[in-house]
Each structure stands twice: as C-alpha cells, then as structure tokens.
Amino acid sequence: MNFQQLRSVREAVRSGFNLTDVAQILHTSQPGVSRQIRELEEELGVDIFLRAGKRLTGLTQPGAELLPIVERLLLDADNLRRVGADFSASAQGQLSIAATHSQARYALPQVVQEFRQHYPQVRLHLHQGSPKQVAQMLLSGEADLGVATEALAGYEGLVTLPCYRWTHSVVLPPGHSLLQHELPLTLQDLAAFPIITYEQGYTGRAHIDEAFEREGLAPDVVLTAMDADVIKTYVELGMGVGIVASVALDPERDLHLHALDAGHLFEVNVTRLGLRRGAWLRGYAYDFMQRFVPTLTREVIAQTLQGKAPAV
Secondary structure, eight states, X not given: OOHHHHHHHHHHHHTTTOHHHHHHHHTSOHHHHHHHHHHHHHHHTSOOEEEETTEEEEEOHHHHHHHHHHHHHHHHHHHHHHHHHHHHOTTOEEEEEEEOHHIIIXXXXXXXXXXXXXXXXXXXXXXXXXXXXXXXXXXXXXXXEEEESSSGGGOTTEEEEEEEEEOEEEEEOTTOGGGGSOSSOOHHHHHTSOEEEXXXXXXXXXXXXXXXXXXXXXXXXXXXXXXXXXXXXXXXXXXXXXXXXXXXXXXTTTTTOEEEEOTTTSOOEEEEEEEETTOOOOHHHHHHHHHXXXXXXXXXXXXXXXXXXXOO
C-alpha cells in the first residue's frame, strides 16, 4: 500500500470516476491510475469500485466504508508535511484562502496587505466562489481557510467560527422618491419598486427573501448579481432599488448614490471562518486569522479544530 494508490482512489471519487481527469490531476497516465487502484484492491482483497467494462461507475459497499479512511490517511500525511515545514521554515510556504466576492472585495484587503508585509515569503492564493464552492474547496484541501456568510456551517467535515455581524442597506439614485419618504422604511415601501440585489445563496440573500415572505410580499427582483459593485452600477442607471451589504458601501466610489439603513428590515448576518476538521495549520495561518478577527487566538482555533470548544 502506498500514498499514490490512496490518492488514485480519492481523486477517482472526486472526479466523478473519470480516470482521464484523475490522470491529469496526479500527473500520470490513465493506465497508471487503473493499475494503482487494482493493486490496492488486490492487496485489500475487495473491489473498491463498481465497473462497467473498464469504466468506473461508482463505489462498492466496501469502497464506501474505505473512503473515509483513505481521506483521513491522506489528511494525516499532509499534516505531517505541514508540521515539518512549520519547524524548518516557519515564515515560508503558501496559504490558500477561499472567499465569496463580497468578503474578498470588502473584508479581506487590509488583512491581506498586513499579512504580506509581515510574511513576504508566504505565497497567498485567493480563490473566489459561491458559499458552496468555498465549502467544497475547503473539503477538498484546495483551500486552507474559507470566509463566507452562508452555507459553511452546514458541512460535517468543516468547523466554523463567527467573525463579525453585518446588516443590509438600501441604495438609491439621486432624486428617488424614497429619499423623501418618512423614515424608517418598510418592506411595503421597498416592494413598490423594482429591486436589484444578490443572487440566491450570496451575501444574505436568504434573509432578504425570508423577510418579504413573512410579510406576504412578492418583490419584483429585476436583476441579481454576485457583486455589490454591479448592483450599484445598475441602481445608478435607474433600473431599481438596490439592497446590498452595508460593508459594501464605499464613500469614494458611491458618490452618486444614497444609502438608507435596512438593519431593521432584514435579519442580521454573520460572516464565518471555515476550516477543514482535523487539518493541521501552519503558524502563519493562525496569525492571518487573528489579524482578521482579533478574538480568534491560536488557542481558541486549535481547541475548536480538536473538538474541545464549540463550533458555531
């Protein structure tokens, strides 16, 4: 048994049993992947995969039982390498962060800048995606840290920690009639106009929909986007009323827009930091997280990863 055999099994499952893709990921040939899997099956005395001719089609029952063990062995091997690297080159290496657009654009820039100044020899990789994609990147090991609002808390293989709370704001072009309206705004007021806001699954969109639904309202959402800057651009064009995260308001960029607080209309959102359960993190990863959220000390994070502190 060797790690290449284990990697072949893991990547076959992750790639939807497509051995051509596995060969590309592992920088080998398709016959080589097939041989690695067959040799492991022969050593274990069971078939790991179901087959249709030479094509893999799924996991057998023994294969389904073995997969978590394979994942754990490879994770432990990766942890061993990280421990060695942390002691031999504590300020060198790489750190991969997966985040939604809003977090990457508005919450992380200052932290990234400070981190780079302190760790110039650490290569940073910033991946953007939906909350679901952020979770998948963490689970696959592609990312070390994940930052998102929705979804992260719903995965058994992840632990999450709260970072900060935020609310939404309504953005309006100059001269909009709602600017003359008696405050505070109501959902009925907003529902009278076309609305531009986030796509489903992004930046607290679920809380926006839930608020209107509770009031029995069906707002006319005429445009959705992942990016608050896109939303604000179309608000400036007069296409509708925008609902964006308050953290996405930029006084310099948004000179031609007016913002009204909507914290009383929609539920408060919580940005979360996600980590793969059982992962061993380099020392500079802990430093990055504490720079982002000062209360997340190394001790707090380590205890959470070990299951000794509650993950929320």
